[in-house]
Amino acid sequence: MQVHVSNDAATSVATGALVVPVFAGGAVDGVAAEVDRVLGGAIADVLSGGEIAGKPNETSLIHAKDTPFKRVLVIGLGERDKLKPSAIAKYAGTAVRYLGKRGVKEIALALPDGLDATLAASFAAEGAVAAIIDTTLYRTEADKPVVTTGVTILNGSYDASAVESGAKRGSVIGEAVNAARTMALTPANDMTPTHLANRAKELAADAGLEFDVLDEARMLQLGMGSLLGVSRGSDEPATLSVMTYKGDPSSSETLAIVGKGLTFDSGGISIKPAENMHEMKYDMSGGAGVIGAMWAIGKLRPKVNVIGLVPSSENLPGHRAMKPGDVLKAMNGKTIEVINTDAEGRLILADALCYAKQLGATKIIDTATLTGACVVALGHAASGTMSNDDAFVERFLKIVADSGERYWRLPLYPDYEQQIKSDIADLKNTGGRAGGAETAGAFLKAFVGDTPWIHLDIAGTAYLDAESPFMAKGPTGTPVRAFVHIVEDLAKNGAPTNGVAKSAATAAV
Ligand code: BES
Numbered sequence: 001m002q003v004h005v006s007n008d009a010a011t012s013v014a015t016g017a018l019v020v021p022v023f024a025g026g027a028v029d030g031v032a033a034e035v036d037r038v039l040g041g042a043i044a045d046v047l048s049g050g051e052i053a054g055k056p057n058e059t060s061l062i063h064a065k066d067t068p069f070k071r072v073l074v075i076g077l078g079e080r081d082k083l084k085p086s087a088i089a090k091y092a093g094t095a096v097r098y099l100g101k102r103g104v105k106e107i108a109l110a111l112p113d114g115l116d117a118t119l120a121a122s123f124a125a126e127g128a129v130a131a132i133i134d135t136t137l138y139r140t141e142a143d144k145p146v147v148t149t150g151v152t153i154l155n156g157s158y159d160a161s162a163v164e165s166g167a168k169r170g171s172v173i174g175e176a177v178n179a180a181r182t183m184a185l186t187p188a189n190d191m192t193p194t195h196l197a198n199r200a201k202e203l204a205a206d207a208g209l210e211f212d213v214l215d216e217a218r219m220l221q222l223g224m225g226s227l228l229g230v231s232r233g234s235d236e237p238a239t240l241s242v243m244t245y246k247g248d249p250s251s252s253e254t255l256a257i258v259g260k261g262l263t264f265d266s267g268g269i270s271i272k273p274a275e276n277m278h279e280m281k282y283d284m285s286g287g288a289g290v291i292g293a294m295w296a297i298g299k300l301r302p303k304v305n306v307i308g309l310v311p312s313s314e315n316l317p318g319h320r321a322m323k324p325g326d327v328l329k330a331m332n333g334k335t336i337e338v339i340n341t342d343a344e345g346r347l348i349l350a351d352a353l354c355y356a357k358q359l360g361a362t363k364i365i366d367t368a369t370l371t372g373a374c375v376v377a378l379g380h381a382a383s384g385t386m387s388n389d390d391a392f393v394e395r396f397l398k399i400v401a402d403s404g405e406r407y408w409r410l411p412l413y414p415d416y417e418q419q420i421k422s423d424i425a426d427l428k429n430t431g432g433r434a435g436g437a438e439t440a441g442a443f444l445k446a447f448v449g450d451t452p453w454i455h456l457d458i459a460g461t462a463y464l465d466a467e468s469p470f471m472a473k474g475p476t477g478t479p480v481r482a483f484v485h486i487v488e489d490l491a492k493n494g495a496p497t498n499g500v501a502k503s504a505a506t507a508a509v
């Protein structure tokens with residue numbers, strides 16, 4: 001997708017279709033009103049006639065033969081006073097999918113007034129780019145493709161250079177989202193731990209990042225018995241990719257982002273039911289999100305140090321597989337009784353979290369399709385968010401509030417730590433059905449020590465069953481957007497301020 005920026009007036013732009021926003025309540029104002037004058041009131045008619053009400057992502061196509069823009073696609077943006085910049089990503093994505101499916105190659109996008117210019121343009125570009133990915137990677141007879149190849153963002157009343165820089169940033173984020181989604185779509189017979197590490201290496205090179213990958217011999221030397229325990233059941237060797245971005249060499253602060261790269265989760269000896277097991281190719285979505293985000297960070301070059309770690313393995317019931325009752329030893333010396341081999345994500349993350357600390361991480365955010373319990377708690381509406389540090393997580397939640405992704409905090413009460421105490425070892429890898437997302441979080445917490453840390457459970461948000469007006473069904477690219485937003489904020493505003501009162505979510509009560 002080519003994203004351009006233009007000073008052309010909406011009323012005179014030559015394109016395949018012009019996209020204009022309208023709001024709930026039916027008032028035609030701003031750029032829609034200008035275009036409506038050229039159309040002789042056709043937009044007002046669409047609204048007053050009840051064809052659309054202006055709700056988010058509603059569409060109505062008006063043909064305008066004798067104009068340079070040929071067609072006008074009117075798209076709803078909801079209530080005007082509730083408009084948030086991230087809505088523009090959905091607006092742009094809806095435009096590209098609607099018009100692309102109808103054979104329109106080039107479109108021009110008018111922005112609503114009253115937003116931050118850079119943000120509006122960034123979301124427009126991101127939404128346009130992320131609207132289209134090839135979800136039929138292995139189909140030999142392709143469906144009719146979505147064909148929009150160029151989107152021109154019209155500056156309108158906004159500052160041209162702000163729109164230009166926003167569009168560049170948004171294109172990078174959109175490309176990063178798509179890279180993560182394509183990795184997730186790739187089936188496990190191709191997307192092995194080695195393949196995932198190779199993608200990380202390629203994208204690191206493309207974005208000017210340092211790259212290292214640990215093989216099983218190095219994992220053994222480092223004492224990563226937890227990660228190695230998971231990979232025992234498979235012939236595919238585990239990998240641990242490390243992508244390093246040094247945006248602020250004079251600083252001793254480093255954020256580590258760590259993503260679960262489980263390329264196929266059969267459950268292992270505690271095998272999963274067959275129904276929907278194929279979806280477990282998506283169990284590397286967190287790792288793909290880290291790789292995509294690191295690529296974007298390398299391209300955007302914020303003034304901050306970030307390392308991306310992706311522990312990767314298959315979880316299979318091979319004849320050498322770990323068994324329920326086995327005890328593993330992680331890199332930090334902690335021993336883990338394996339109660340259920342299907343709780344493998346936390347096992348591969350445990351060693352990666354230890355390694356992140358050894359590499360000098362002063363803050364850590366991990367992400368994983370970790371628990372079905374999180375999907376039960378929050379559905380597909382938000383990612384579970386847990387932390388050992390109130391100031392850090394409150395800042396994170398504020399920064400990502402309008403990223404286009406949703407995060408909702410869950411508690412890490414000491415009770416959950418009790419649930420994962422083992423009779424024979426330090427920890428056990430499951431705490432029973434109750435509080436399944438939180439006991440998983442409590443398990444990870446045992447490997448980060450005092451380092452400020454946030455855990456994002458994306459089991460319900462990494463992929464979706466249904467297509468939306470602005471996105472294909474399948475992988476969503478979550479949490480690439482959140483990672484980019486928090487990293488840029490750390491670059492701009494430094495470490496979070498301390499001294500925020502401990503909330504009830506972590507207080508020992
Ligand atoms: N990868 C799964 C979690 C998952 C479930 C992701 C559904 C996406 C959709 C994870 O490895 C897993 O199997 N978790 C178990 C943990 C349990 C055994 C404590 C679960 O949630 O059932």
Ligand code: MN
Pocket residue numbers: 265267315341342343344345
């Ligand atoms: Mn599992």
Ligand code: ZN
Pocket residue numbers: 262265283342344345369370
């Ligand atoms: Zn899993």
